[in-house]
Amino acid sequence: MTADTLTDLFEENRAVLTGVAYRMLGRVADAEDVVQEAWLRWSAADREEVREPRAFLVRVTARLAIDRLRQVRSRREAYVGPWLPEPVVTAYGASVPDTAERAVLADSVSLAVLVVLESLSPLERAVFVLREAFGFPYAEIATTLDRSEAAVRQLAGRARRHVDERKPRYDVDPAQRRDLTERFLAAAAGGDLQQLLALLAPDVRLVGDSGGKAKAPRRVVETADKVARFLFAVAHDQRAQDMAARIVELNGGPALVLSLDGKADTVFQVEAIGGVIQDIYIIRNPDKLAGLSFPENRAVVLPEQGRSDSTRSRPFPFDPS
Known part of the structure; x- marks a missing residue:
């Protein structure tokens, strides 16, 4: 096998590998480190023993991600305030033409699901990701994790029940979410407290992630009145007045x-x-936003001024498909 063939085979599978690693770890840098290590293992592998490159690469990536997840658990336990995954752009485009398949991918990478996955054991999380997000057969997952197929089925059932019990039952219509996001922006920027309250459920929750590196609530804010007043204060902070705003598809949703x-x-x-x-998720930890940047400096696009459909305006170097 030539060096070029070796590289081509790896690149053909990179999207799957990064998708597995990101869903396992919830952080781009950790996922990229795992994929890079998988490349090193791949380049040093005995070619005679690698009959199925894709299976080999997924197996290596999943095992490395399990090891990394065990390492970062203690780091997250010391995290200041609530922890949310690092947001990633998810413009699937022509690579995922089927609506049903796109919905599965979007759901498995959503912030809400990734937060729930944090409560699974590393093995349960690996089985859930490989089975639910990518549809790997139980037998292949068993080989990947060096477990019996019966054990993998038990892990899958336990993980699925856990996620079903804890996953919020959101409406998933993309157009409705987009419309609510635009009205949310207009109400907050326009200073209309009553309009903002009308958009919020009585028991709405606001979860802020700053890691102690930026201003954000260190506890979950609950009830419509408290959340609306918090957002109203944020929108009228002088620093917020100088910011550009846009709607982008992140983690499968606007x-x-x-x-x-x-x-x-x-x-x-x-x-x-x-x-x-x-629910409202706010991510302000600068370490988690470093991969997002935009050329505009000032212009704020509100719904009544025109739509800001900028999902694909800047290619994102990480493919979470």
């Missing part, structure tokens, strides 16, 4: 990204039930 001088400063993503916002 998100509001605020940027300052071309650098992403804050990500808002809303989840809805019955036409009202049930």
